[in-house]
Amino acid sequence: MTGARAWHICFVAQINPVTDALVGEWLSLNDVAAQLGIPAGRVKQLLRDRKLLAVTRPDGKNAVPAAFLDGNQVVKGLPGTLTLLFDCGFGEDEALRWLFTADDTLSGTPIDAILRHRRTEVNRRAQALAF
Numbered sequence: 001m002t003g004a005r006a007w008h009i010c011f012v013a014q015i016n017p018v019t020d021a022l023v024g025e026w027l028s029l030n031d032v033a034a035q036l037g038i039p040a041g042r043v044k045q046l047l048r049d050r051k052l053l054a055v056t057r058p059d060g061k062n063a064v065p066a067a068f069l070d071g072n073q074v075v076k077g078l079p080g081t082l083t084l085l086f087d088c089g090f091g092e093d094e095a096l097r098w099l100f101t102a103d104d105t106l107s108g109t110p111i112d113a114i115l116r117h118r119r120t121e122v123n124r125r126a127q128a129l130a131f
Contacts, residue, residue: 015055019093022100026063029054037072051079055092065096067111077119081110084123088130098126 032052033040046052052074054064068075085095099111103125106113110122 015057015093015096017058019097019100020057023065023067023096024100025066026057027066027069029062029064032064032069035069035072036074046074049079050082050086053082053092053095055096065100065111067100067115070115075111075114076117077114077122078111081114081119081123081126084126088126090129098129 027035029043030040033043036043043052047054052064052068054062057063068078070076081099082095085098090098099114100109102109103113105125106118106121110125113119113122
């Protein structure tokens with residue numbers, strides 16, 4: 001097994017079509033690297049460290065939700081929320097579905113709330129899911 005193949009198996013999950021539709025806009029790993037101004041290898045490190053989340057889309061390409069980037073940086077607070085979701089037992093697809101599903105108590109989706117600097121509120125809701 002090659003290193004590239006092992007990386008894909010370990011750090012990129014297959015997404016289902018319902019979650020794919022919820023997310024909307026996607027960026028390839030090369031697009032993420034370009035937008036962040038970092039080498040592609042550093043994007044892979046962000047994925048291994050779970051600071052970002054990528055999935056294999058139905059078209060077979062690996063991608064990151066565009067909403068996870070704010071200009072030339074990862075959305076502030078997103079890595080902590082991802083860690084919390086994974087610690088609560090969420091898989092990649094489940095975490096994406098939760099982040100992009102509307103929540104009336106947040107007046108939008110959790111990712112929208114994180115973008116509006118309401119990550120503490122989002123994290124409280126995520127923690128409650130673990131119990």
